[in-house]
Structure formats: C-alpha cells, structure tokens
Amino acid sequence: MQKPQQEYNLSDWLPTTPKEARLREWDELDVVLFSGDAYIDHPSFGAAVIGRIIEHEGFRIAIVPQPNWKDDLRDFKKFGQPKLFFAVTAGSMDSMINHYTANKRLRSNDAYTAGNKAGFRPDYPVIVYSQILKKLYPNTPVVIGGIEASLRRFTHFDYWQDKLKPSILHESGADLLVYGMGEQPLAELLRLLDRGVPFENIRNIKQTAILANDKEVERVYKKDNFIELTSHRKCLDDKIAFAKNFKHIERESNMVNAKTLLQNIGNKTLIVWPPFPTMSEKEIDASFDLPYTRQPHPRYRKRGSIPAYEMIKFSVNMHRGCFGGCSFCTISAHQGKFVASRSKSSILKEVDKLTKHPDFRGYLSDLGGPSANMYKMKGVDLSICDTCTRPSCIFPNICYNLNTNHKDLIDIYNSVNTHPDIKKAFIGSGIRYDMLVDDSLSEKDKTTADEYIEVLAKNHVSGRLKVAPEHTSDKVLKLMRKPSFDLFYKFEKKFMAATKKVGLNQQVIPYFISSHPGSQMEDMADLALKTKNMGFKLEQVQDLTPTPMTVAAVIYYSGVHPYTLKEIYTPKNKNEKLNQRKFFFWYKKENQNWIRKTLKDMGKADWIKQLLGK
Numbered sequence: 001m002q003k004p005q006q007e008y009n010l011s012d013w014l015p016t017t018p019k020e021a022r023l024r025e026w027d028e029l030d031v032v033l034f035s036g037d038a039y040i041d042h043p044s045f046g047a048a049v050i051g052r053i054i055e056h057e058g059f060r061i062a063i064v065p066q067p068n069w070k071d072d073l074r075d076f077k078k079f080g081q082p083k084l085f086f087a088v089t090a091g092s093m094d095s096m097i098n099h100y101t102a103n104k105r106l107r108s109n110d111a112y113t114a115g116n117k118a119g120f121r122p123d124y125p126v127i128v129y130s131q132i133l134k135k136l137y138p139n140t141p142v143v144i145g146g147i148e149a150s151l152r153r154f155t156h157f158d159y160w161q162d163k164l165k166p167s168i169l170h171e172s173g174a175d176l177l178v179y180g181m182g183e184q185p186l187a188e189l190l191r192l193l194d195r196g197v198p199f200e201n202i203r204n205i206k207q208t209a210i211l212a213n214d215k216e217v218e219r220v221y222k223k224d225n226f227i228e229l230t231s232h233r234k235c236l237d238d239k240i241a242f243a244k245n246f247k248h249i250e251r252e253s254n255m256v257n258a259k260t261l262l263q264n265i266g267n268k269t270l271i272v273w274p275p276f277p278t279m280s281e282k283e284i285d286a287s288f289d290l291p292y293t294r295q296p297h298p299r300y301r302k303r304g305s306i307p308a309y310e311m312i313k314f315s316v317n318m319h320r321g322c323f324g325g326c327s328f329c330t331i332s333a334h335q336g337k338f339v340a341s342r343s344k345s346s347i348l349k350e351v352d353k354l355t356k357h358p359d360f361r362g363y364l365s366d367l368g369g370p371s372a373n374m375y376k377m378k379g380v381d382l383s384i385c386d387t388c389t390r391p392s393c394i395f396p397n398i399c400y401n402l403n404t405n406h407k408d409l410i411d412i413y414n415s416v417n418t419h420p421d422i423k424k425a426f427i428g429s430g431i432r433y434d435m436l437v438d439d440s441l442s443e444k445d446k447t448t449a450d451e452y453i454e455v456l457a458k459n460h461v462s463g464r465l466k467v468a469p470e471h472t473s474d475k476v477l478k479l480m481r482k483p484s485f486d487l488f489y490k491f492e493k494k495f496m497a498a499t500k501k502v503g504l505n506q507q508v509i510p511y512f513i514s515s516h517p518g519s520q521m522e523d524m525a526d527l528a529l530k531t532k533n534m535g536f537k538l539e540q541v542q543d544l545t546p547t548p549m550t551v552a553a554v555i556y557y558s559g560v561h562p563y564t565l566k567e568i569y570t571p572k573n574k575n576e577k578l579n580q581r582k583f584f585f586w587y588k589k590e591n592q593n594w595i596r597k598t599l600k601d602m603g604k605a606d607w608i609k610q611l612l613g614k
C-alpha cells in the first residue's frame with residue numbers, strides 16, 4: 001500500500017546527506033550521483049531510476065540533487081570519495097531546453113525544482129559538475145548519463161551557442177558515457193566492478209561511449225563491425241560532412257544489430273558501442289517495481305511543490321520507446337525505436353498503489369507513454385526488424401510488418417476502469433492518430449482502432465483531447481516525418497462522432513510548430529486557413545527548438561537534409577520566426593494588417609477574405 005509521506009522513514013529515500021547515509025549504517029559509499037533536478041523518488045525521473053538500480057544491485061548510493069556549483073563546493077565534497085565512481089546527470093531534460101525558450105530567452109522558472117524556481121543548476125551541468133569532480137578528485141572515475149549526455153554523445157549542433165560542439169565526453173572530462181535508458185549498461189558496469197575488474201579496464205560495455213587511445217581503436221578496426229564517422233575537426237569545416245554523419249548515427253541508434261561508431265576528436269577517438277537489446281517485459285517490470293517512495297525527498301517540504309512531480313503524480317507510464325521518428329523529437333534518439341512494454345499486472349499494481357495515496361481523488365491524469373497508443377506494438381516477424389534500417393515504423397507509411405492492434409491497450413483501459421477507486425483515467429500522452437485512421441491498416445486493426453477511438457471518447461478524455469498534427473502543409477509534414485493532414489481531418493471527424501454518440505461535449509485541441517525546416521510563410525498561411533476552416537482558434541503552438549541529435553537540428557545548421565543532402569530552407573532570424581507565429585494568431589487584431597499585406601505580397605490576396613473576413 002502507498003504510504004503518505006509522513007509514514008515513510010527518511011531512510012526510505014536514497015540518502016542526500018552523510019547523516020541520512022548513516023541512517024542506513026553506510027559509512028562509505030560506492031557511488032555518489034549528482035543531478036541537476038530535485039530528487040523525486042519516482043520511476044519517471046532518471047536520477048531516481050539510476051539510484052534505485054544501483055541500490056538494487058547491492059551497492060551504496062547517495063544522491064546530491066542540484067549541488068551548489070558557485071560556493072566553496074561543499075556539496076561536491078560532503079560525501080568524499082566514493083569507492084567506485086561518481087555519476088553525473090543534468091536531469092530529465094537537456095539543461096538548455098530547461099533554461100531557455102525557443103527564442104533563447106532565459107526562463108524565470110524550472111518545473112524540476114522545488115517552488116518552480118529557476119537558478120538551481122548551471123547551463124550544461126554535465127560539463128560543470130564533471131569538471132568540478134575531476135578537479136577535486138582526479139583519481140575517481142566519473143560516469144555521465146541522462147538525456148543531456150546521451151544526445152550530445154557525438155559532434156552536435158548547439159542551438160544556444162549557435163555552433164558545433166564535440167562529444168560531451170570530451171568537454172566534461174568524464175571517463176564513461178552511458179546513453180539511452182541507463183539500467184542495462186549500469187547494471188553491467190556494476191557487475192564487472194563487483195567482480196573486481198578495475199574501472200579503467202572496463203572499456204567496451206554496450207550502450208556506453210569512451211574516448212579511446214590508438215590501441216583500443218586498432219582493436220575495433222580488427223574485430224568489430226564499425227562505421228568511422230567524419231572527425232569533429234572536419235565537421236567544423238564542412239557542414240555537409242556533419243549532416244552525413246547524422247544518417248549513420250540515427251540508423252545505428254535504432255538498429256537491432258547496430259555497428260560500433262567511431263569519431264576522431266583531437267588526439268583521441270570517440271567509440272560509441274551499440275545499444276543493448278530492448279528491455280524484456282520482465283526487465284522493465286523489475287525496474288518499475290523497485291521500492292520507490294514515489295514522492296519528492298522530504299528536504300523539499302518547506303520549499304514549495306515541484307511542478308514536474310505534480311504533473312505526473314497520478315499518472316502511469318506503461319511503456320518506453322517510440323517508433324514515430326519525428327524529425328524534431330529526441331525520444332527515439334534517447335529511448336530507442338523499439339517499444340518496451342510493462343506487463344498488465346505491473347501496470348495494474350501501480351494503479352492500485354496510486355489509489356491508496358492520501359491525496360488521490362479517483363482521477364488518473366495519464367495512462368500513457370511517449371506516445372499513448374504504442375503499448376505492446378512491435379514487428380509481427382521480428383526477424384524482419386532485425387535487419388531493418390528505417391528510423392520510423394510509421395513514416396513514410398505504416399510498415400506492413402508492424403502490429404498496430406489496439407486490443408492490449410483497450411484491455412488495460414477497461415481493467416483500470418473497473419477498479420473501485422478509479423473514477424476516471426485520462427489519456428494525457430499524445431496519440432498517434434495515423435495508427436487509428438490510416439487506410440493501410442488491416443481489417444482487424446481497423447476494428448480495434450475504431451473501438452479505441454470510441455473507448456477514448458467515452459471514458460478517457462477530460463473534455464479536451466490534445467493531438468499533434470504539428471503542421472498542415474504536406475511538404476513540411478514530410479520533413480517532420482509526420483502523416484498527411486488529411487489523416488487529422490479523418491481522425492477529428494471520427495473522434496467527434498464518437499463523442500456525440502456518448503453525449504459528451506468534448507473538443508480536439510491540435511498542437512502546431514512554426515519555423516520547422518521547410519516551413520515557408522505560405523505554409524503558415526495555409527495552416528491558418530485550414531485550421532480556421534475547421535473552427536479552431538489555436539492556442540497550443542510553439543516555435544521549433546532545434547535540439548541536439550535531431551534531424552531538424554541537423555537541417556537547421558547544415559541547410560541540407562541528412563538523408564538526401566538536398567537543400568532545405570529554414571527560418572532562422574528572429575523576424576522570420578516571429579512572422580511565422582503571427583499566422584497562428586490571425587484572429588488577433590494586431591496581426592491582421594501585417595497578414596493582409598503579406599498575403600497580398602505572396603499573390604494570395606484571395607485568401608485575405610477567407611482568413612480575415614472583409
């Protein structure tokens with residue numbers, strides 16, 4: 001049963017101070033983990049997952065959340081030197097996305113900090129924390145992981161500094177980089193260390209990266225199936241070479257039998273070993289079933305709530321990974337294309353636990369995952385997937401080998417609905433509506449898709465269903481790796497019909513992105529007109545933020561698509577970006593003169609009346 005916070009002992013959380021470590025009778029630690037986020041002991045937060053895995057493997061671990069990097073560095077010294085290594089993560093987001101808006105304006109809050117306060121972590125904490133630790137304890141290994149380290153493992157474009165940066169391993173001075181979801185590589189590292197293998201001899205664990213010397217590189221040349229990427233130095237001089245690298249990086253990050261990737265940086269070579277196989281149901285269940293208190297550490301009690309925690313407090317994550325491959329998204333780059341799904345019993349056990357929480361009022365805010373309706377979906381014939389190089393299973397078309405049956409998902413929704421303490425379970429995660437309305441679905445899958453829409457409309461929407469067509473122009477959607485807008489029309493019609501059938505008053509709220517590569521002013525005008533004609537006044541919109549290790553960021557920087565090397569226009573300057581946004585808000589008086597003039601200039605005077613009336 002879920003205990004209220006006051007019923008937990010302080011020692012139920014992983015220790016954050018030497019005093020708390022002594023409560024567990026730990027005089028010495030094996031690992032000390034530094035995190036840019038507040039410590040929320042919940043499986044949705046990477047630092048807690050890593051901490052609990054290390055504890056589960058039988059090691060003593062402490063977490064130092066949001067250490068002060070500006071004072072006398074006492075937070076970095078308080079546990080002294082751990083027996084095995086320091087671990088460092090920026091937190092659940094890349095710190096630059098956390099700190100700055102798409103316009104590079106500093107944010108005044110931080111959803112991963114108590115009281116929603118900004119300023120509790122530096123820019124690039126992986127680099128800042130690792131460098132401090134290396135200075136204080138030069139002989140203790142530093143392992144970096146989490147999304148910031150993961151997506152910056154190769155030469156990458158940094159939108160905020162507007163330049164290419166080398167692998168974060170190089171800049172941070174860390175010894176080992178764990179990419180993707182860290183459970184498997186970390187468990188392997190701990191097992192080897194436990195067997196007495198010295199850290200410096202552990203150089204080839206899957207799903208990790210190292211900066212190697214010539215001898216180690218020679219060994220890869222002799223044995224391994226590898227690809228040598230263009231060096232960091234050459235990428236700095238040649239944008240096209242940088243773009244070409246990305247195709248290999250994306251492919252090998254999403255392949256069952258991936259190759260080792262090498263990239264020269266100065267006098268070292270980055271070796272990125274292939275990923276572990278997708279976690280089995282048993283493995284992922286075991287991770288979610290670790291003894292989390294599911295609550296923020298009590299140290300935050302007087303510092304205000306943590307918005308990121310409040311958001312997921314009553315939500316359940318059913319799976320990991322996403323096979324959508326959207327050009328602007330980092331999920332498949334970090335979690336991978338293959339979906340790892342929890343068992344029904346593990347999910348229902350968690351739902352039951354949540355209902356016992358003292359604040360629970362009967363409403364689950366989300367039963368989801370990176371995309372709500374990918375639960376249990378995978379290739380029908382896995383041997384075909386074994387050699388597949390597609391970055392997306394549903395773009396440019398839904399793969400004939402993908403099982404898109406929604407039966408297992410509906411079954412879980414129905415079981416959750418029968419729980420006596422659940423009044424309603426909402427689906428807050430995004431839905432891939434192409435897998436619900438695409439003509440290519442098999443008859444069987446079409447039936448479960450229709451059933452899914454009905455179940456969704458009847459039981460799982462809080463009045464507003466958020467979906468993300470992202471654009472209306474098929475040309476831009478193609479670059480985004482998203483389905484044609486025709487499918488959105490189709491889905492909206494079906495959902496509204498299902499809503500009407502059950503007598504509810506519900507809306508679809510579409511999300512859109514401006515300034516994506518390929519999006520020209522005419523495409524934005526098209527977006528304004530099409531959405532107006534559907535009766536929408538848009539609210540959920542954003543400018544593109546080109547995030548490291550995404551197709552969109554590569555195009556933004558290099559000007560070409562990494563797969564075709566064809567030139568692609570990308571709106572870059574502030575004015576262009578602001579103007580693209582104006583079309584979202586065509587209904588605001590202050591934008592209308594400008595829209596009138598722009599439509600005239602682009603030879604679309606006939607659209608003025610349609611969009612703005614007389």
Ligand code: SF4
Pocket residue numbers: 323378379380384385388389390392393394399400401402403
């Ligand atoms: S074969 Fe199809 S289902 Fe399997 S990984 Fe490739 S695209 Fe996805």
